[in-house]
Amino acid sequence: MSNFSIDTKCVQGGYTPSNGEPRQIPIVQSTTFKYATSEAMGKLFDLEAEGYFYTRLQNPTNDTVAKKICELEGGSAAMLTSSGQAASFFSIFNIAGAGDHVVASSAIYGGTYNLFAVTMKRMGIDFTFVAPDCSEDELNAAFKPNTKALFGETIANPALVVIDIEKFAKAAHSHGVPLIIDNTFATPVNCRPIEWGADIVIHSTTKYMDGHGVSVGGCIVDSGKFDWTKYPDKFPGLCTPDESYHGVTYTERFGLEGAYITKATAQLMRDFGCIQSPQHAFYINMGLESLHLRMKQHCANGLAVAKYLQNHPKVAWVRFPHLEGDASFELAQKYMPNGGCGVVSFGVKGGRAAAETFMKNLKIAAIETHVADARTCCLHPASATHRQMNDDELTAAGISPDLVRFSCGIEGADDLIADIENALAQV
Numbered sequence: 291m292s293n294f295s296i297d298t299k300c301v302q303g304g305y306t307p308s309n310g311e312p313r314q315i316p317i318v319q320s321t322t323f324k325y326a327t328s329e330a331m332g333k334l335f336d337l338e339a340e341g342y343f344y345t346r347l348q349n350p351t352n353d354t355v356a357k358k359i360c361e362l363e364g365g366s367a368a369m370l371t372s373s374g375q376a377a378s379f380f381s382i383f384n385i386a387g388a389g390d391h392v393v394a395s396s397a398i399y400g401g402t403y404n405l406f407a408v409t410m411k412r413m414g415i416d417f418t419f420v421a422p423d424c425s426e427d428e429l430n431a432a433f434k435p436n437t438k439a440l441f442g443e444t445i446a447n448p449a450l451v452v453i454d455i456e457k458f459a460k461a462a463h464s465h466g467v468p469l470i471i472d473n474t475f476a477t478p479v480n481c482r483p484i485e486w487g488a489d490i491v492i493h494s495t496t497k498y499m500d501g502h503g504v505s506v507g508g509c510i511v512d513s514g515k516f517d518w519t520k521y522p523d524k525f526p527g528l529c530t531p532d533e534s535y536h537g538v539t540y541t542e543r544f545g546l547e548g549a550y551i552t553k554a555t556a557q558l559m560r561d562f563g564c565i566q567s568p569q570h571a572f573y574i575n576m577g578l579e580s581l582h583l584r585m586k587q588h589c590a591n592g593l594a595v596a597k598y599l600q601n602h603p604k605v606a607w608v609r610f611p612h613l614e615g616d617a618s619f620e621l622a623q624k625y626m627p628n629g630g631c632g633v634v635s636f637g638v639k640g641g642r643a644a645a646e647t648f649m650k651n652l653k654i655a656a657i658e659t660h661v662a663d664a665r666t667c668c669l670h671p672a673s674a675t676h677r678q679m680n681d682d683e684l685t686a687a688g689i690s691p692d693l694v695r696f697s698c699g700i701e702g703a704d705d706l707i708a709d710i711e712n713a714l715a716q717v
């Protein structure tokens with residue numbers, strides 16, 4: 291599949307049936323798999339043979355869908371998780387533990403921020419947050435001898451700041467750690483971070499990939515390019531024997547292409563069990579089959595809405611990376627020449643109260659915590675997803691108290707604009 295366009299990969303990636311096999315991916319709705327001898331099964335437990343034995347570790351449907359996302363991102367190996375949160379957690383916890391440190395962009399999804407700054411901190415992993423537009427010197431100064439990764443989002447949810455992937459990759463690599471990018475908003479249709487130097491890419495598949503609001507899910511893709519063996523002291527989990535698997539050394543047995551994902555599957559999925567259900571993986575695949583078509587409409591609607599809002603007297607400000615004059619415009623053009631996503635952030639004049647009046651008068655756009663759906667939806671983050679943050683933290687994450695996140699679906703742009711026009715008239 292590697293020579294095909296992203297459009298063809300969306301439709302046909304991950305699965306090529308042989309003669310007489312089902313055209314659509316089979317849903318292997320089975321927790322367990324049968325073996326003729328205990329010996330044959332024992333080889334699987336020792337990671338000596340490839341195969342399925344228990345769906346908590348691996349399932350053929352999930353692997354098929356992970357393979358498609360892997361092909362879309364241009365990675366070497368991938369795994370599905372039960373949610374985007376599980377993907378973020380695994381992506382870091384696979385290479386960092388108590389006593390370690392991670393640098394992350396401050397403009398990230400609120401759930402990720404809470405996971406890092408509160409929950410993983412309680413596990414003994416310390417995070418330093420840097421502004422996504424910080425200078426190279428500021429970025430380099432955030433690293434410590436025990437830093438294990440650098441983390442950021444292609445287009446931050448909901449701040450809509452585009453990260454300079456090359457700048458972040460350079461800083462990560464000069465400190466001997468991988469760059470992990472959450473590519474949820476851009477999707478591999480619009481940006482493939484690995485092509486710009488990222489080492490690991492994660493997704494909340496709940497958003498555009500699913501696209502229809504049916505199933506929560508996540509994915510981790512490894513580029514296979516980060517050379518863990520150059521830093522064996524920093525990444526002992528990948529470079530020294532795993533006693534819980536009879537002394538397997540992941541980098542030796544599975545190579546740079548397979549070590550990271552095999553370890554995450556064998557250890558983290560085994561112990562935490564945040565698996566995707568095969569039925570839900572099937573739904574994600576249905577979404578992926580039209581991802582390239584839907585993204586075009588999301589992006590076109592986003593731009594049309596952003597342009598309309600920009601000239602409206604009741605709108606204080608608009609953020610849309612592909613809107614000329616936006617602070618992220620140049621980075622958006624560089625990393626996502628064909629468009630980014632359909633999410634527009636803006637402030638209604640009159641602050642929090644005006645935003646609430648505006649939102650309750652919308653007819654097509656629904657108030658939801660969801661985003662990146664075929665149906666237009668909107669949210670006031672300061673009173674919902676980001677309500678744990680104080681005003682300083684909100685500002686650092688690029689969110690003002692009046693921010694409305696407006697996620698353009700794939701309806702007609704004129705209808706969305708008419709809906710906004712009517713709701714603003716009530717403010």
Ligand SMILES: *Cc1c(COP(=O)(O)O)cnc(C)c1O
Nearest residue numbers: 373374375399447474494496507
């Ligand atoms: C939603 C989201 C997540 C979390 O994903 P879930 O599937 O809801 O757990 C992570 N990152 C980004 C950018 C998101 O939008």
